[in-house]
Amino acid sequence: MVAARDIDRDIGGDDMLADIRRIAESVPDPELVVVNVGDLGIIRDLRRDGHAVEIDVTPTYSACPATLAIELAIETAVAAQGHEARVRRVLAPAWTTDWITPAGRAKLKQAGIAPPSPRGDGNGGHDYFARPQVACPRCDSLDTTELSAFGATACKAQYRCLSCHEPFDYFKCL
Amino acid sequence: MTGRDELADDLAGDLADDLLALLLRIGDDHLILGHRLSEWCGHAPMLEEDLALPNMALDLIGTARMCYGYAAEIEGGGRGEDDYAFLRDGTDFRHMLMVERPNGDFAHTMLRQFLFAAWMHPLWDGLTGAPDARLADHAGKAVKEMAYHIRHSGEWVIRLGDGTAESARRMRAALDDLGPYIGEMFESDDTAARLVAAGLLPDPAAVRVAFDSTVARTFTMAQLPPLEISTGISGGRAGRHGEALGHLLAEMQFMQRAYPGLTW
Numbered sequence: 001m002v003a004a005r006d007i008d009r010d011i012g013g014d015d016m017l018a019d020i021r022r023i024a025e026s027v028p029d030p031e032l033v034v035v036n037v038g039d040l041g042i043i044r045d046l047r048r049d050g051h052a053v054e055i056d057v058t059p060t061y062s063a064c065p066a067t068l069a070i071e072l073a074i075e076t077a078v079a080a081q082g083h084e085a086r087v088r089r090v091l092a093p094a095w096t097t098d099w100i101t102p103a104g105r106a107k108l109k110q111a112g113i114a115p116p117s118p119r120g121d122g123n124g125g126h127d128y129f130a131r132p133q134v135a136c137p138r139c140d141s142l143d144t145t146e147l148s149a150f151g152a153t154a155c156k157a158q159y160r161c162l163s164c165h166e167p168f169d170y171f172k173c174l
Numbered sequence: 175m176t177g178r179d180e181l182a183d184d185l186a187g188d189l190a191d192d193l194l195a196l197l198l199r200i201g202d203d204h205l206i207l208g209h210r211l212s213e214w215c216g217h218a219p220m221l222e223e224d225l226a227l228p229n230m231a232l233d234l235i236g237t238a239r240m241c242y243g244y245a246a247e248i249e250g251g252g253r254g255e256d257d258y259a260f261l262r263d264g265t266d267f268r269h270m271l272m273v274e275r276p277n278g279d280f281a282h283t284m285l286r287q288f289l290f291a292a293w294m295h296p297l298w299d300g301l302t303g304a305p306d307a308r309l310a311d312h313a314g315k316a317v318k319e320m321a322y323h324i325r326h327s328g329e330w331v332i333r334l335g336d337g338t339a340e341s342a343r344r345m346r347a348a349l350d351d352l353g354p355y356i357g358e359m360f361e362s363d364d365t366a367a368r369l370v371a372a373g374l375l376p377d378p379a380a381v382r383v384a385f386d387s388t389v390a391r392t393f394t395m396a397q398l399p400p401l402e403i404s405t406g407i408s409g410g411r412a413g414r415h416g417e418a419l420g421h422l423l424a425e426m427q428f429m430q431r432a433y434p435g436l437t438w
Contacts, residue, residue: 059315061232061233061236061315061319062233062236062237062240062312062315062316062319063232063233063235063236063237063239064236065232090311091311091312091314091315092307092310092311092314093314094311094314094315094318095315128321128324128325128328128388129325129328129329147222148221148222148225148226149222149226149322149325149326150222150225150226150229150230150326151225152225154229154232154233158222172322174318
């Protein structure tokens with residue numbers, strides 16, 4: 001977005017936008033509190049808009065119930081620091097789990113949730129039945145098996161490790 | 175907002191009407207099928223499927239919400255998402271008949287889900303390049319969700335079709351039952367033809383090629399006979415529905431009909 005970058009440049013030495021971005025990124029995911037929205041890579045851009053700051057946020061799944069809660073939490077967190085924020089929901093380009101940051105992946109793993117596999121050729125290959133190789137977040141074994149294609153939230157599946165025998169959540173690759 | 179977002183404003187009257195019609199067709203397909211899937215909640219044959227079916231329903235209802243929200247803006251008459259879902263009568267719905275069919279058994283539900291996803295996946299894929307940002311942006315998300323639905327439902331089609339004598343019998347019975355409703359996916363009319371010409375709907379022939387390929391590959395693994403699509407039962411796009419829809423709406427719309435304007 002060239003326009004947004006230009007506006008950033010206009011502000012020059014003012015790092016208010018960077019501060020606001022940090023505040024926004026520190027909002028935890030309400031359904032996955034070990035990571036924040038910065039870790040998920042769903043804050044896409046932000047810009048000054050009059051007295052307010054407009055923050056572009058992308059949903060993870062098209063009907064993820066956390067979407068609205070995250071948007072409100074971001075506006076509230078930024079308002080608590082004395083800035084007016086407006087969240088704009090942006091759908092394109094569609095979010096991919098490849099945007100989860102290395103720090104976010106580490107936090108997921110530490111919480112016992114296997115981070116998503118790299119997306120590879122995604123939908124391009126049309127090999128609908130291909131399975132990603134999922135490593136156990138506890139013992140790193142690749143000898144794992146899917147228990148349930150869907151889990152407690154839209155973004156997770158359930159797996160089991162055949163080495164250490166622990167069940168675990170897998171953050172689905174999208 | 176880019177200029178593409180404002181396409182609806184620039185559309186000549188007819189094309190705006192066609193886009194509105196398209197949004198209701200896609201939106202209604204997703205809402206009604208999403209509602210059917212949600213009926214399984216608490217009744218699925220195993221816990222994993224009790225998670226899977228409402229999760230897939232949620233994806234479908236997410237798409238319905240996008241369609242209705244956008245339709246409301248184009249229509250500009252003050253209606254909102256909920257008005258389309260809960261305050262229209264049966265003859266106003268534009269979904270194809272397959273999605274309103276009662277769930278039947280688990281094999282029937284999974285085969286229907288597989289056929290729907292195998293059709294919608296290439297349709298969304300084609301729409302990712304549509305000259306309408308709202309539709310194209312949503313298509314980019316939905317195409318990923320449909321790929322996952324194909325995987326999940328397709329694996330069940332294979333497992334049951336190539337399973338025990340009883341599971342195979344049920345999968346074949348589901349195919350016999352749903353077969354006559356498949357043709358409606360590929361029907362065209364003046365509205366669809368104008369949408370295709372405007373790039374707002376992929377060429378049905380191209381969608382059909384992708385659908386046939388997904389189905390053929392899966393049916394082979396499932397030991398099911400090759401799918402032959404004939405002209406079957408249709409009328410959904412014109413608002414002619416079966417008895418099943420009335421029962422579905424009576425349940426789905428009950429709350430808004432009994433307590434108008436109720437909100438959470």
